[in-house]
Structure formats: structure tokens, C-alpha cells
Amino acid sequence: MTHEALRELLPAYALDALTAEEAREVRAHLETCDRCPGELALLQETATRLAGAPVQVPPPPQLREQILAAVRPQPSVVTIPRGWAIGLAAAAAAVIVVAALTAARFGQQVAQLQQRIAAQEQVLAILAGPTAQTSVLAGSIEAGVKFVYDRTRGQGALVVTDLQDPGRQSVYQLWLVAGAVPESAGVFRPAPGRPLVIPVRADFTRYQAVAISIERAPFGAAQPTTTPILVGRI
Amino acid sequence: MRPAQLAASEELEDRQLLARIARRDSRAFEVLYDRYGRPVYSLAMGMLRDAGGAQEVTQEVFLSIWRQAAEFDPSRGSARSWLLALAHHKAVDAVRRGRMRAAEPLQETKTSDLDVVDEALRRVEQGRVREALVRLPAEQREAIVLAYYGGYTHQEIAGRLGIPLGTAKTRIRDGMIRLRGTLAGVKEVAP
Numbered sequence: 474m475t476h477e478a479l480r481e482l483l484p485a486y487a488l489d490a491l492t493a494e495e496a497r498e499v500r501a502h503l504e505t506c507d508r509c510p511g512e513l514a515l516l517q518e519t520a521t522r523l524a525g526a527p528v529q530v531p532p533p534p535q536l537r538e539q540i541l542a543a544v545r546p547q548p549s550v551v552t553i554p555r556g557w558a559i560g561l562a563a564a565a566a567a568v569i570v571v572a573a574l575t576a577a578r579f580g581q582q583v584a585q586l587q588q589r590i591a592a593q594e595q596v597l598a599i600l601a602g603p604t605a606q607t608s609v610l611a612g613s614i615e616a617g618v619k620f621v622y623d624r625t626r627g628q629g630a631l632v633v634t635d636l637q638d639p640g641r642q643s644v645y646q647l648w649l650v651a652g653a654v655p656e657s658a659g660v661f662r663p664a665p666g667r668p669l670v671i672p673v674r675a676d677f678t679r680y681q682a683v684a685i686s687i688e689r690a691p692f693g694a695a696q697p698t699t700t701p702i703l704v705g706r707i
Numbered sequence: 708m709r710p711a712q713l714a715a716s717e718e719l720e721d722r723q724l725l726a727r728i729a730r731r732d733s734r735a736f737e738v739l740y741d742r743y744g745r746p747v748y749s750l751a752m753g754m755l756r757d758a759g760g761a762q763e764v765t766q767e768v769f770l771s772i773w774r775q776a777a778e779f780d781p782s783r784g785s786a787r788s789w790l791l792a793l794a795h796h797k798a799v800d801a802v803r804r805g806r807m808r809a810a811e812p813l814q815e816t817k818t819s820d821l822d823v824v825d826e827a828l829r830r831v832e833q834g835r836v837r838e839a840l841v842r843l844p845a846e847q848r849e850a851i852v853l854a855y856y857g858g859y860t861h862q863e864i865a866g867r868l869g870i871p872l873g874t875a876k877t878r879i880r881d882g883m884i885r886l887r888g889t890l891a892g893v894k895e896v897a898p
Binding site for chain 1: 754791
């Protein structure tokens with residue numbers, strides 16, 4: 474296409490009203506033309522006025538949380554020096570991040586749903602086993618936190634339904650306690666408005682308790698630096 | 708401050724926010740969301756008329772900003788313009804995806820196009836933009852509203868209105884030039 478023909482497409486380009494192929498040609502032309510970019514900028518200012526014109530409605534508050542959570546720095550995997558690693562990427566806090574990115578990248582809510590279902594199924598599978606047990610964590614704060622686990626299969630999960638935000642500088646850290654020695658099982662933040670499920674794989678016959686303490690963000694500590702706020706016997 | 712100065716200082720702040728976001732500053736991202744979440748969501752709502760779809764678009768827009776903030780070039784226009792163009796682009800993609808899923812018949816009666824235009828105009832509340840649109844000749848207004856708020860390409864508009872492609876292009880071009888003339892010099896204060 475000639476400069477003149479492409480220039481005539483600029484108004485429709487500013488309105489996103491070209492076919493993908495035409496838009497590509499215009500973009501290529503804009504790279505080399507010294508007049509068209511300036512003209513397009515003016516047309517885009519007009520399009521911007523159209524963009525700002527529809528009835529203004531506030532987006533739902535949980536959308537803000539979801540979007541901001543997706544960009545917050547998060548540790549992805551926590552390795553435990555006992556030879557077993559807890560994929561904290563699978564923890565629901567991270568699941569939301571991954572799901573939000575996935576949904577955005579592929580325009581699918583399906584992935585997000587599947588991840589949430591997978592986490593729920595994992596808990597259900599543990600609960601469905603004949604040897605499954607549940608420990609309700611209690612301590613110095615009001616919270617809804619349970620630990621479900623199956624000794625024979627070595628599978629467990631922390632289920633957080635209600636836990637206040639620890640603040641920007643802090644994270645919660647989960648500990649498995651063997652005798653007097655706590656071992657880190659990863660750090661997490663509660664997900665506002667939705668339950669959080671953190672899968673934990675371990676030999677639960679070795680531990681007598683699970684505990685949660687507040688530690689410094691983002692990576693937590695090698696050993697608890699504060700008194701656990703919640704403890705459950707297992 | 709006069710509105711023009713206010714707009715200029717907001718533009719400066721927007722540019723700084725985008726520069727910080729390009730350096731992975733999540734606090735700047737939060738401020739930008741609080742500034743633009745509402746207009747982005749409202750544009751998507753106006754075009755999709757579906758809260759779930761509008762939320763998806765808003766999420767896509769902001770995650771794109773997070774990834775692509777470095778691509779913003781101040782010599783090519785304002786930050787506000789860049790942001791809302793990105794939002795419009797994503798909303799158009801969503802409208803077209805939805806239309807493909809619904810397998811909407813390509814040819815519809817002219818009445819339904821007028822409904823689309825009327826409906827879109829009803830949703831335009833910003834006084835000066837509404838007035839500028841209303842003052843356009845009807846066929847230019849129809850072409851611009853179908854293109855911008857309806858997410859139709861100029862070829863689809865020609866097909867729907869039963870006019871040659873060249874005529875559709877001319878209506879869009881003349882309408883945009885006239886709109887630009889009407890709106891130039893009457894700057895609104897950014898929401």
C-alpha cells in the first residue's frame with residue numbers, strides 16, 4: 474500500500490477498526506514514516522476521549538485484590554533440607570498468581586477454575602481416605618485454620634478459611650514440629666475472600682504438631698523468630 | 708490549578724508511574740490501578756455489557772501494563788492515551804471473541820444496528836463527547852459508534868450497512884476529523 478492509502482487508514486486504526494492484516498501494515502508503515510505517527514497521535518487523543526466517555530462504574534473490590542496479588546513478589550518454591558520439597562507454587566496464594574496470569578495470558582478462566590478444583594480435590598482425597606485426620610489449629614488469635622493429613626499416605630494440606638492479613642512486611646510460616654525442633658513447611662499469605670489450600674507432603678509419623686508463626690516477608694526464617702500464633706496437635 | 712495544569716501534572720505522574728512499573732515497582736502499579744481501574748472497567752462494561760467479561764478484560768489490561776510498561780513511548784502520545792488504547796484493544800478482542808462464539812449472523816437488519824448505536828450513545832455520559840457525537844451527521848456517528856463501541860471492522864460495518872467499503876472508510880475518517888475538531892481545545896479533566 475502507498476503512503477496515501479495507509480494514511481487514510483489511520484482514523485480506523487485509531488478506533489481499532491482494521492482487520493489484523495491491515496493493522497500490521499499500518500504498524501510497519503508507522504515505523505518508517507515521519508508524518509503518520511504525529512497524525513495518529515492526534516487521532517488517538519480523540520479516541521481517548523471516546524474511551525473515557527462511557528458511564529463510569531466502579532470495578533468490584535475483589536478484582537483489585539486479584540490483579541494486585543498477581544504482581545506482588547512471591548517466593549515460588551521453598552526447599553526443605555530434609556530432601557522433600559514443598560511446591561509452594563501449588564499453594565493457593567501462588568495458585569491465584571499463576572491462575573491470574575494464566576487466565577490473562579490465554580483468556581481462560583478455565584485454568585483458574587481447574588487449579589482451584591485441583592487444590593480442593595486434593596483436600597477431599599485426603600479427607601476421603603480411611604486414615605485421614607483433621608487438626609484444628611488454635612492459639613493467640615481468632616482464625617479458621619485446619620490441617621488435614623493422612624499418615625499412611627504422607628499427604629496433608631493446610632486449609633485456611635479465615636486468617637487476618639499479616640501486613641506488608643510479614644508472612645505466615647508453617648512449621649512441622651518434631652520433638653522440640655520445628656521444620657519449615659513454607660510461607661504463605663491468606664487470600665482475601667477465599668480459602669487457601671497449601672499441600673504438604675511429609676512423613677507425618679515423625680511430627681507431633683503443626684504451628685504457624687509470623688515471620689519477615691518474603692522468605693520467612695530458618696527457625697521461628699516469634700512465638701507461634703497457632704498450633705495444632707497431629 | 709487550572710484544569711489544563713491539572714491535566715499536565717497528572718500526565719507527568721502517569722509517566723513516572725509507568726517508568727516505575729517498568730522497573731517492577733508493585734506500589735506504583737497499585738497507584739496506577741487506583742487511577743485507571745475505573746475508566747478501564749467502565750469502557751469494557753460499556754462495550755461488553757457483561758460484568759464477568761469486563762473483569763476479565765480489566766485483568767488482562769493491567770497484567771499487560773505490568774509486562775509492557777517499558778514499551779510506552781512518551782514521544783508518541785500521552786500515558787493516558789496509551790493506557791486507554793490498550794484497554795480498548797483488549798475490549799475489542801473480547802467483543803470479537805464473544806461474537807465468534809455466538810456465531811452471530813453477519814447480515815442483520817438495519818434496525819438492530821440503530822439499536823446498537825442508540826444503546827452505545829445512551830451509555831456515553833461524558834457531556835462534551837456525547838454532544839460532539841450527537842452533532843455529527845447521522846451516518847458518520849453510526850460508523851464511529853459501531854467501530855469504536857461495537858468493535859466492528861470497517862469491512863464489517865460496510866457489510867452490515869450495505870455500503871461500499873470505501874464509503875465506510877470515508878464516513879469513519881470524516882467523522883473522526885470532525886470529532887477531533889469539536890473536541891480539540893475542550894479538554895476534560897481526567898477522572
